[in-house]
Amino acid sequence: MITEADRTLQDFDRDGYTIFRNVIDPALIAEASAHVDWLHARYPDRLGEDLATELVAGDPFWVRLVGDDRLLDIAELFLGPDLALFASHYISKPPFSGKAVLWHQDGAYWPLEPMRVITLWLAVDESTPENGCVRVIPGSHKDDLHELRTRDDVDNVLGSESAVAVDESAAVDLVLSPGDVEVHHPNILHASTANTSPRRRCGLTIRYIPTSTRITSEQQPFTSALLLRGQPGVNVYQPFPQYVPGEHMPFAGA
Numbered sequence: 731m732i733t734e735a736d737r738t739l740q741d742f743d744r745d746g747y748t749i750f751r752n753v754i755d756p757a758l759i760a761e762a763s764a765h766v767d768w769l770h771a772r773y774p775d776r777l778g779e780d781l782a783t784e785l786v787a788g789d790p791f792w793v794r795l796v797g798d799d800r801l802l803d804i805a806e807l808f809l810g811p812d813l814a815l816f817a818s819h820y821i822s823k824p825p826f827s828g829k830a831v832l833w834h835q836d837g838a839y840w841p842l843e844p845m846r847v848i849t850l851w852l853a854v855d856e857s858t859p860e861n862g863c864v865r866v867i868p869g870s871h872k873d874d875l876h877e878l879r880t881r882d883d884v885d886n887v888l889g890s891e892s893a894v895a896v897d898e899s900a901a902v903d904l905v906l907s908p909g910d911v912e913v914h915h916p917n918i919l920h921a922s923t924a925n926t927s928p929r930r931r932c933g934l935t936i937r938y939i940p941t942s943t944r945i946t947s948e949q950q951p952f953t954s955a956l957l958l959r960g961q962p963g964v965n966v967y968q969p970f971p972q973y974v975p976g977e978h979m980p981f982a983g984a
């Protein structure tokens with residue numbers, strides 16, 4: 731018998747991405763949205779595209795969110811039962827000014843060995859072509875990792891892109907509603923345009939690894955390495971943060 735999960739994995743093997751609808755409930759998405767506002771107030775110098783990984787392990791709400799069982803159950807389908815966080819990053823593009831993300835493969839940036847890792851991209855806002863949703867080239871995950879080249883001639887989040895010609899006519903726009911999750915492979919070519927609309931476009935990237943994938947960064951434990959489920963495997967991890975009223979964002983169950 732072919733189950734729903736088998737079909738999802740087959741889609742992912744063929745296309746390099748797949749979408750899960752309505753994973754996270756509106757109450758928790760509202761907290762994630764408030765978290766982005768709270769982070770902006772707490773770190774006023776950071777851009778919305780840069781609410782990043784080094785803030786995660788000291789932030790009880792962030793850890794609660796990436797450790798949510800609904801997200802880990804999805805990660806487990808792809809990676810098995812022993813799961814860690816490698817990195818997580820809100821990419822919140824403000825109205826009218828949000829920057830583009832140029833075509834890239836995530837794995838080209840990451841200190842992981844082997845490159846066994848998936849991204850869950852959790853939609854916090856509606857995400858459409860108008861406000862700069864993620865776009866992918868289906869099947870491009872079958873290529874090896876390309877070299878990177880620097881790009882500072884256009885305003886963009888990464889400052890670089892894959893050094894490869896991309897046939898944009900093959901791109902698929904990932905239109906998502908708040909609470910939906912898009913899963914993508916570390917080798918898939920993906921991008922997003924600038925936000926020229928009046929609506930914010932916020933998503934939370936969550937990079938999960940099986941604990942058999944080694945984080946080879948010099949910094950140990952890596953800034954956002956957290957053991958989330960099962961056995962610790964080959965890495966060392968950050969301790970879980972304790973909630974301190976007044977220091978951290980209050981949230982349900984804090």
Ligand SMILES: O=C(O)CCC(=O)C(=O)O
Pocket residue numbers: 821831836849851862863864920921922933935
């Ligand atoms: O949110 C975006 O626009 C880009 C996301 C991305 O590159 C990723 O999740 O790896």
Ligand SMILES: [Fe+2]
Pocket residue numbers: 834835836920
């Ligand atoms: Fe990416």
